[in-house]
Amino acid sequence: MKIDYQEPSKDLLMRIDIHEKYGSANIDVWTNELLQPKAGMSILDVGCGAGKLSFLFDDYTKRGAKITGGDFSEELLDKARAKNKERGSNIDFQFLDFNEKFNFEDNTFDLCTSAFAIYYASDLKFTFGEAHRVLQSPDPSSGKPGGRLFVSGPLPENKQIFYDIIKEATNAEIPPMPGSSRFKGDIFNTINGIFAKTELHKFENHLTFPEVAPFIDYVRASLGEDRKLWTSMFNGKDEYEALIGKIEAVAQKWFDRDGKLVMTKVVGGILATK
Numbered sequence: 001m002k003i004d005y006q007e008p009s010k011d012l013l014m015r016i017d018i019h020e021k022y023g024s025a026n027i028d029v030w031t032n033e034l035l036q037p038k039a040g041m042s043i044l045d046v047g048c049g050a051g052k053l054s055f056l057f058d059d060y061t062k063r064g065a066k067i068t069g070g071d072f073s074e075e076l077l078d079k080a081r082a083k084n085k086e087r088g089s090n091i092d093f094q095f096l097d098f099n100e101k102f103n104f105e106d107n108t109f110d111l112c113t114s115a116f117a118i119y120y121a122s123d124l125k126f127t128f129g130e131a132h133r134v135l136q137s138p139d140p141s142s143g144k145p146g147g148r149l150f151v152s153g154p155l156p157e158n159k160q161i162f163y164d165i166i167k168e169a170t171n172a173e174i175p176p177m178p179g180s181s182r183f184k185g186d187i188f189n190t191i192n193g194i195f196a197k198t199e200l201h202k203f204e205n206h207l208t209f210p211e212v213a214p215f216i217d218y219v220r221a222s223l224g225e226d227r228k229l230w231t232s233m234f235n236g237k238d239e240y241e242a243l244i245g246k247i248e249a250v251a252q253k254w255f256d257r258d259g260k261l262v263m264t265k266v267v268g269g270i271l272a273t274k
């Protein structure tokens with residue numbers, strides 16, 4: 001299945017900012033506690049975007065890990081490289097299309113991560129096969145375990161209120177995100193079929209919006225025309241603005257009734273060992 005998906009950097013950064021401002025829990029803390037990356041490790045972050053996870057691991061390991069971030073968006077890679085320079089860190093940000101063979105030798109990395117990205121892969125078996133190939137094999141003579149894969153993504157119950165409000169506003173069933181609809185099923189099963197050991201972890205973050213405006217900012221940063229994810233719901237700029245207007249009216253009604261809008265992000269983390 002080919003998924004024609006684009007991620008404009010302004011939308012991605014807006015969503016990250018909203019999670020940080022209105023969230024009850026910090027996904028970075030959860031990720032670090034789960035993975036505990038160490039100095040000396042070689043880490044590949046696939047679909048790194050503007051480098052959020054790569055910088056997180058760089059900080060956590062006190063710049064001691066060798067980190068490579070790969071993405072197919074030159075716009076986001078440029079953002080990541082600019083920040084890399086500004087921080088004086090040494091992460092290697094490079095072009096990587098996860099639908100193609102990864103440009104690395106077999107058995108290269110201790111950890112391969114992908115946050116909210118790799119589940120858009122066209123051929124899951126191929127892409128996770130590539131992740132498996134570039135991860136270190138276990139070494140029975142030294143007892144060293146195999147490299148680990150970590151993939152995070154939305155679970156089907158993710159941000160229910162977002163879908164409910166849009167459904168009430170449009171009278172239409174909005175198409176599920178390609179990620180969330182496949183995460184627990186196809187994606188977990190594909191990884192489980194390739195890796196020696198696979199676990200599913202869960203993270204919940206309650207975003208409490210004290211007014212409607214930041215919720216609408218979130219809607220715009222998710223439903224943007226140029227993301228090409230939900231274009232079946234509108235045709236052109238005027239229809240898009242009309243749709244946002246309807247969503248805003250329903251969100252306001254819910255807000256007036258409940259005094260707040262709480263959107264719960266429910267994220268799955270698949271952790272697998274080669």
Ligand SMILES: C[S@@+](CC[C@H](N)C(=O)[O-])C[C@H]1O[C@@H](n2cnc3c(N)ncnc32)[C@H](O)[C@@H]1O
Nearest residue numbers: 007047048049052071072073097098115116117
């Ligand atoms: C939602 S963003 C997540 C970015 C980053 N991991 C983060 O957590 O902020 C999804 C990322 O997947 C990237 N992406 C989508 N398709 C890709 C592909 N075929 N190859 C590499 N990256 C891809 C996008 O460019 C974008 O950076």
